[in-house]
Amino acid sequence: MKREMSGTIPESALPMPDRDHIQGPPDAPIMLLEYGDYECPYCGETYPVVKAIQERLGDRLCFAFRNFPLVHSHPHAQHAAEAAEAAGAQGRFWEMHDMLYENQNALEDEDLAEYALSLDLDAERLLVEVRAGAHTGRVRQDFRSGARLDVNGTPSFFINGVRYNGSHGVEDLLAALAGQPVR
Amino acid sequence: MNATTKSIPSRSHSRGNGSTALPAGTPAPDFALKSTPDQTVKLSEFRGRPVVLAFYPADWSPVCGDQMALYNEMRSEFQEFGAELLGISVDGAWCHAAFCRDRKLHFPVLADFEPKGEVARLYGVYRQSDGTSERALFVIDAEGIIHWSYVSPVGVNPGAGGILAALEELQRETEGQ
Numbered sequence: 001m002k003r004e005m006s007g008t009i010p011e012s013a014l015p016m017p018d019r020d021h022i023q024g025p026p027d028a029p030i031m032l033l034e035y036g037d038y039e040c041p042y043c044g045e046t047y048p049v050v051k052a053i054q055e056r057l058g059d060r061l062c063f064a065f066r067n068f069p070l071v072h073s074h075p076h077a078q079h080a081a082e083a084a085e086a087a088g089a090q091g092r093f094w095e096m097h098d099m100l101y102e103n104q105n106a107l108e109d110e111d112l113a114e115y116a117l118s119l120d121l122d123a124e125r126l127l128v129e130v131r132a133g134a135h136t137g138r139v140r141q142d143f144r145s146g147a148r149l150d151v152n153g154t155p156s157f158f159i160n161g162v163r164y165n166g167s168h169g170v171e172d173l174l175a176a177l178a179g180q181p182v183r
Numbered sequence: 184m185n186a187t188t189k190s191i192p193s194r195s196h197s198r199g200n201g202s203t204a205l206p207a208g209t210p211a212p213d214f215a216l217k218s219t220p221d222q223t224v225k226l227s228e229f230r231g232r233p234v235v236l237a238f239y240p241a242d243w244s245p246v247c248g249d250q251m252a253l254y255n256e257m258r259s260e261f262q263e264f265g266a267e268l269l270g271i272s273v274d275g276a277w278c279h280a281a282f283c284r285d286r287k288l289h290f291p292v293l294a295d296f297e298p299k300g301e302v303a304r305l306y307g308v309y310r311q312s313d314g315t316s317e318r319a320l321f322v323i324d325a326e327g328i329i330h331w332s333y334v335s336p337v338g339v340n341p342g343a344g345g346i347l348a349a350l351e352e353l354q355r356e357t358e359g360q
Binding site for chain 2: 070071072073143144147148149150151152153
């Protein structure tokens with residue numbers, strides 16, 4: 001079987017501001033990339049950690065999120081990821097990203113539509129796009145890039161392009177982000 | 184966990200970690216093992232396409248992330264290279280059946296059960312002290328020659344980057360011919 005061109009798969013473990021969803025200045029000195037799954041409980045536990053880190057580092061940090069849904073373990077993860085991308089198509093990716101992590105236990109399609117409504121999005125458009133697979137390719141690209149970067153579970157973090165294997169505690173992550181050795 | 188304890192698979196044709204795993208260039212020893220209580224899989228049946236052979240220590244063993252579940256998610260990636268994925272451990276076929284059902288694995292998982300670990304020994308990845316295999320990866324080319332091998336620390340899920348890089352390399356070589 002002929003493989004499709006891999007040109008659309010991001011090969012870098014650095015956030016790509018033209019492609020990735022980012023928060024913070026694209027030229028920030030510290031770059032943090034997460035591969036995550038909205039239905040993964042560990043990602044849910046780490047979500048407030050990332051928030052705390054963003055709070056602490058402010059404009060010194062650029063945070064990016066790529067999808068790595070483990071769909072056999074997490075049956076709602078794919079549609080959740082596509083819903084966030086669909087919200088992104090309406091300019092509200094991060095609001096939906098947060099909404100999903102704050103409501104990990106309710107990720108049925110109807111829940112996704114409800115979250116879209118509560119964010120003043122066009123919920124019908126969002127649901128149509130999710131069900132039609134309009135954002136499946138994008139989520140797949142994220143996943144494939146992660147597979148090539150040895151992402152072996154979620155969440156996986158890369159700091160300035162280098163894999164971070166330490167704990168997901170605020171202080172350990174902050175120390176690593178500041179370039180200090182992790183205890 | 185210390186940040187430096189986890190290693191990333193080497194992208195070269197290495198045998199990794201100074202281990203005894205069969206290195207690149209070696210013909211992959213053939214074997215026939217049960218994938219279910221009544222089905223047998225023979226390695227040489229897959230001649231003509233690449234095979235990803237993933238040894239892991241044991242069904243149900245905890246590791247940072249579940250390696251077989253991860254590869255299950257990546258089946259379509261491997262299939263794009265026409266590659267066959269085979270998991271293998273010293274557990275028996277009934278144990279594998281329960282494990283595969285629980286983890287919803289959709290690829291053959293082979294029982295290196297009797298004589299125990301015989302295939303792991305053939306590939307140089309048996310851990311005598313534990314009575315299990317290493318967490319070891321082999322990418323075997325369409326002619327049955329080992330193209331890449333890697334042994335991961337037993338507690339570390341090595342991911343799939345090394346496998347995909349090896350499969351891409353094989354594909355480039357095939358296309359270049």
